[in-house]
Amino acid sequence: MVWLSTCPPNANYSSSIVSVLSSYPTRRSSKTHSVLLWATKSSRPKMSSDSLPPLPQNRIVVGCGGVGLDFLAAVASYPNPDDKIRSTSLKVQGGGNAGNALTCAARLGLNPRIISKIADDLQGKGILEEFEADGVNTSFLVVSKEGNSPFTYVIVDNQTKTRTCIHTPGYPPMIPDDISQWNLLSALNGVRIAYFDGRLTETAIVLAQEELNSIYLILPEQAARKKIPIFIDLERKREGLDDLLKLADYAACSAKFPQAKVINMGNILSQAWTEAPSIPSALVSMLLRLPNMKFVIVTLGEGGCIMLERSENEGPESEETDVDSLFELLKQRKDDSVPFPTCVSSLVTKLRANGIGTVSGRLFVGTAEKIPPSELIDTTGAGDAFIGAILYAICANVAPEKMLPFAAQVAAIGCRALGARTGLPQRTDPRLASFWQ
Numbered sequence: 001m002v003w004l005s006t007c008p009p010n011a012n013y014s015s016s017i018v019s020v021l022s023s024y025p026t027r028r029s030s031k032t033h034s035v036l037l038w039a040t041k042s043s044r045p046k047m048s049s050d051s052l053p054p055l056p057q058n059r060i061v062v063g064c065g066g067v068g069l070d071f072l073a074a075v076a077s078y079p080n081p082d083d084k085i086r087s088t089s090l091k092v093q094g095g096g097n098a099g100n101a102l103t104c105a106a107r108l109g110l111n112p113r114i115i116s117k118i119a120d121d122l123q124g125k126g127i128l129e130e131f132e133a134d135g136v137n138t139s140f141l142v143v144s145k146e147g148n149s150p151f152t153y154v155i156v157d158n159q160t161k162t163r164t165c166i167h168t169p170g171y172p173p174m175i176p177d178d179i180s181q182w183n184l185l186s187a188l189n190g191v192r193i194a195y196f197d198g199r200l201t202e203t204a205i206v207l208a209q210e211e212l213n214s215i216y217l218i219l220p221e222q223a224a225r226k227k228i229p230i231f232i233d234l235e236r237k238r239e240g241l242d243d244l245l246k247l248a249d250y251a252a253c254s255a256k257f258p259q260a261k262v263i264n265m266g267n268i269l270s271q272a273w274t275e276a277p278s279i280p281s282a283l284v285s286m287l288l289r290l291p292n293m294k295f296v297i298v299t300l301g302e303g304g305c306i307m308l309e310r311s312e313n314e315g316p317e318s319e320e321t322d323v324d325s326l327f328e329l330l331k332q333r334k335d336d337s338v339p340f341p342t343c344v345s346s347l348v349t350k351l352r353a354n355g356i357g358t359v360s361g362r363l364f365v366g367t368a369e370k371i372p373p374s375e376l377i378d379t380t381g382a383g384d385a386f387i388g389a390i391l392y393a394i395c396a397n398v399a400p401e402k403m404l405p406f407a408a409q410v411a412a413i414g415c416r417a418l419g420a421r422t423g424l425p426q427r428t429d430p431r432l433a434s435f436w437q
Contacts, residue, residue: 046428053436055109056395058192064115065098065197065233067131067141068150068170069123072380072419077159088158091419094130095152097197097233100381100420104388104410106135109427110395113187117142117174123149130421140187142178147171156378156418163380188228192395195387197233198241229294231394233387234258245290250394252297252387258282280323280363281353283308288357295400297390299383300368304341305404307364311348320358323351330365339370341408343401366404369412381420386411388424406435 073087094103102112114136118124120143127149131138150170156163179187188194232244234253245251258274274289276282279298286296287310295309306327326346333344345364352358389407392398398406410424413431417423425432 046426046430051433051436052427056192056392056397058190059110059395060113060191061102061105061110061193061195061391061395062113062115062140062187062191063098063102063195063197065195066096066150067094067099067114067116067118067127068096068152068167069093069126070095070152070154070380070419072154072156072378074156074158074378074418078155078157078162078164089418091422092126093419093421094127095154095381095420096150097235097384097387098195099127099131099136100384100424101195101197101233101388101391102136103131103134103421104385104414104424105391107424107426108389108392108410110392111135111137113137113140113191115140115142115179115187117144117170117172117178118149119144119147119170121147121149123151134421140179140183142174144170144172154380154419156380161373161376161379163378165380191228193229193231193391195231195233195391196244198235198244229394231387231391233383235383245293247292248290249292249294250296250390251286251290251293252299252383252390254383255279255298255300258286258296258298276353276356278324278327279306280308280327280351281356283363284323284351284353284359285356287359287361297404299386301379301382302368304365304367304408305386307366307400307404308351308359309362309364309400310359311361313348313360320350320352321346323353323363326351326363327365330363334365334367336367338367341369341405341412342367343404345401362400364400364404366408368408371412371415375416377416377423378418379415380418382411382415384420385414385424402435406432409435 070091070093072091072093074089075085075087079085094100096116098114098116102114105112112135114131118127118141124143128138128141128143131141148168148171151168153166154163155166229249230247231250231252232248234241234245234251234257258276258279274282274285276285283296283298283306287293287308293310295307297305297307299305308323326349330344330346335342343364343366346362348360348362350358350360351363386407389410390403393403393406409432413425413429414420414423
């Protein structure tokens with residue numbers, strides 16, 4: 001058994017909201033008491049609003065997926081079996097892929113709406129309060145009178161800069177009937193883009209199909225609008241995900257998702273989605289199998305990212321280029337001496353993946369910020385921050401060459417604090433100034 005003491009004398013109890021740490025009965029009273037972590041204001045200077053570009057004209061985004069509460073404990077090093085150790089810092093705050101990504105999007109200036117499910121318990125109340133403090137619309141968040149809200153124990157290893165997550169799902173789980181047809185249509189009203197984190201797939205599919213089939217029923221003035229674009233986060237294969245992918249316009253995934261590997265995740269064997277031997281060829285395979293998909297991004301952590309964008313303009317006379325060879329050429333063009341995120345790209349060309357097929361498009365290779373070891377605190381939620389920034393870039397019609405470094409910068413800023421949301425930048429953060437010019 002591993003014992004972890006979470007009340008060290010030098011613990012950092014700052015939080016972005018009033019967060020519920022624990023609830024317990026005392027010997028002096030039968031009443032339940034709550035331990036709260038109170039917000040602290042950041043002293044970081046902010047940019048003047050006059051120096052910022054105008055916000056996107058349509059900045060409403062709806063997201064469907066996981067939310068929860070994270071109990072984060074940083075330790076000097078990960079414990080061995082049967083160890084008793086102390087944490088070096090502790091934080092309790094909202095979590096979940098969709099929750100984190102939409103919080104990031106809200107801080108950058110978007111108006112997110114979250115569709116998910118929590119329980120009417122202390123954790124659920126903390127989740128709601130934090131969303132509302134960050135400007136995330138919770139009108140479509142289902143609150144169960146019984147059960148428990150999702151929560152995750154996160155152990156952050158200060159030595160290896162890694163984190164281990166132990167997740168407890170919410171109960172009862174969300175089902176499509178939890179949200180009425182009227183609320184569904186209301187959630188989609190005026191939306192620029194819809195985001196799904198790959199969880200709650202049954203509800204997500206219903207929502208995605210409504211976007212395709214019922215967009216003209218929402219309000220008369222929207223009758224001439226095109227369908228709402230759909231963005232999907234592909235962390236790993238899940239039941240029902242293939243049906244959702246067929247409706248998607250954009251996707252981001254981890255390196256584990258697309259390639260032909262069997263991934264052992266506890267007692268679950270997760271088969272990767274394609275049979276491609278490399279990430280670039282897997283991207284070609286995904287665009288061939290998903291004709292609606294405009295681009296796919298593979299995130300590689302400190303290794304940056306790879307993106308393949310479909311093009312409809314390439315003429316039939318163009319020569320084919322092997323996608324793996326092109327990827328190697330782009331990697332050689334990277335300047336590894338630059339500490340901040342950058343991006344290199346190909347011209348539009350026919351990209352061939354041997355044994356898979358050919359697709360017309362552009363290949364992008366993005367780098368991550370080189371964070372000094374003394375500044376790297378916690379990578380929890382870095383991928384969610386990346387996606388939140390991508391959502392903003394899509395709403396603002398930002399070109400891929402600028403979108404990928406921007407998303408990498410936002411993710412890197414978040415890694416400088418404990419927890420997925422503590423370090424997420426506001427739109428006025430001076431570290432984003434170069435991207436607003």
